[in-house]
Structure formats: C-alpha cells, structure tokens
Amino acid sequence: MKKFQQIDDLIIYPNTKSTIEVVPTDGYNGAHRYRVQLSTGFNSKKNTYDYVDKTTTIQFVQKNDDGSIIPGLQSEQLALILLDRVKKLNERYPSPYNDIQIEGLTMYLQACSDRVEERINRGVMGKLEK
Structure with missing residues (x-):
C-alpha cells in the first residue's frame, strides 16, 4: 500500500492548509503520484477556498530504474x-x-x-x- 504524505509548502492562496499529497517513495521524492483534496470553490464570507472530504489522484507516467513503466499523464x-x-x-x-x-x-x-x-x-x- 502506497502511503501519501502532505506537502506543506504547496498551498493555494489565500488558504493556509495544504491540500496536496504525494507518495514520496518513487525514487524522485514524490514526483509521480499526487492526491488532491477537492474544492467547492471560493467562500467569500471566509475569504478562503472550501474543500470537501474527497480526493482525486493524479498519476504521471513513471519509468522505473528496472525499465518497468507505470502509465499516467x-x-x-x-x-x-x-x-x-x-x-x-x-x-x-x-x-x-x-x-x-x-x-x-x-x-x-x-x-x-x-x-x-x-x-x-x-x-x-x-x-x-x-
């Protein structure tokens, strides 16, 4: 099971909480698989973006050192x-x-x-x- 890790410096302005995670064990410190929390858009009363408890995953194409390939964007x-x-x-x-x-x-x-x-x-x- 791949474990996602929060990236604290990837924050959408003007929010203060990170909504992006990576799997850092890809040999590139997490450049291939991202999990992103979904948003319902900007909340003008709070002056921040609102997020729901749901995510989507983005997998980038990954060529491993052994020559195997994980298909992706x-x-x-x-x-x-x-x-x-x-x-x-x-x-x-x-x-x-x-x-x-x-x-x-x-x-x-x-x-x-x-x-x-x-x-x-x-x-x-x-x-x-x-």
Missing part, C-alpha cells in the same frame, strides 16, 4: 488542459491576469517541446539518462 497533457481551461474562462471573464497565465503556460509548453527535441537530438529521449 504526461506533464504536457496537464498543462494543455490548464491552458485550454484558462482560455475558455477568459472568453467569458476576460482579465489581464488570465493573459499572464496563458503566456506562462505557453512558455512552459514551449520549454517542454524544446527539452524533448534536445533529448531526441542527443539520443537520450525515453532513457533514464541526463
């Missing part, structure tokens, strides 16, 4: 979902802050593509090599 898939979401929300509720989010996510995705291209060119893409 690619980081780029999650970023593309976020980019699509903020673009659609921006159509309904335009904001210069949304534009900044779109720019940041676009930059992230370009950096991911550049990294993949560089690793392909060096012949190490898909391998556990630097």
Whole structure:
C-alpha cells in the first residue's frame, strides 16, 4: 500500500492548509503520484477556498530504474488542459491576469517541446539518462 504524505509548502492562496499529497517513495521524492483534496470553490464570507472530504489522484507516467513503466499523464497533457481551461474562462471573464497565465503556460509548453527535441537530438529521449 502506497502511503501519501502532505506537502506543506504547496498551498493555494489565500488558504493556509495544504491540500496536496504525494507518495514520496518513487525514487524522485514524490514526483509521480499526487492526491488532491477537492474544492467547492471560493467562500467569500471566509475569504478562503472550501474543500470537501474527497480526493482525486493524479498519476504521471513513471519509468522505473528496472525499465518497468507505470502509465499516467504526461506533464504536457496537464498543462494543455490548464491552458485550454484558462482560455475558455477568459472568453467569458476576460482579465489581464488570465493573459499572464496563458503566456506562462505557453512558455512552459514551449520549454517542454524544446527539452524533448534536445533529448531526441542527443539520443537520450525515453532513457533514464541526463
């Protein structure tokens, strides 16, 4: 049984409690499996986000040292979902802050593509090599 561990420094502003956990025993200190507490949104009376006693798990693709693979999301898939979401929300509720989010996510995705291209060119893409 994999044991999740709270990440105290991953906090959604303006809340003070972490709602994100990882399984730290993946050889990467918890970079592959996340458990996230679900939210019902912002509570304007308390000036914080409200959460329910329910979670969802996000598994990223994990290539183990022995060559076995645990299927999961690619980081780029999650970023593309976020980019699509903020673009659609921006159509309904335009904001210069949304534009900044779109720019940041676009930059992230370009950096991911550049990294993949560089690793392909060096012949190490898909391998556990630097």
